[in-house]
Amino acid sequence: MKLAILETGVPPEGVRDQFGDYPSMFRTLFGADAYDYATFDVQAGQLPARAEDYPAYVVTGSSAGVYDPLPWIDPLKDFLVQAKGARPWWASASATRSWPRLSAAR
Numbered sequence: 001m002k003l004a005i006l007e008t009g010v011p012p013e014g015v016r017d018q019f020g021d022y023p024s025m026f027r028t029l030f031g032a033d034a035y036d037y038a039t040f041d042v043q044a045g046q047l048p049a050r051a052e053d054y055p056a057y058v059v060t061g062s063s064a065g066v067y068d069p070l071p072w073i074d075p076l077k078d079f080l081v082q083a084k085g086a087r088p089w090w091a092s093a094s095a096t097r098s099w100p101r102l103s104a105a106r
């Protein structure tokens with residue numbers, strides 16, 4: 001299965017020195033050969049061409065906040081909204097956080 005890692009930042013220096021960058025950490029966590037990984041440097045403006053291109057997404061950590069006025073934040077938010085609409089809500093990357101709200105709306 002294809003898995004896209006949307007890299008939105010870099011770990012602190014001490015963590016990075018010990019464990020590598022965020023995509024490396026996820027490859028180690030999930031298994032180096034478990035998925036067909038693709039990494040996108042979101043801060044550099046990289047996103048998949050279409051949300052449907054990957055069945056699963058991981059968004060890495062970042063020191064930036066969702067309301068920070070950075071040029072890559074709004075495109076990422078728009079992409080994630082598009083990706084969530086491209087598959088059932090329970091299969092989206094944000095399902096864990098959204099589940100109680102979505103359940104209450106039903």
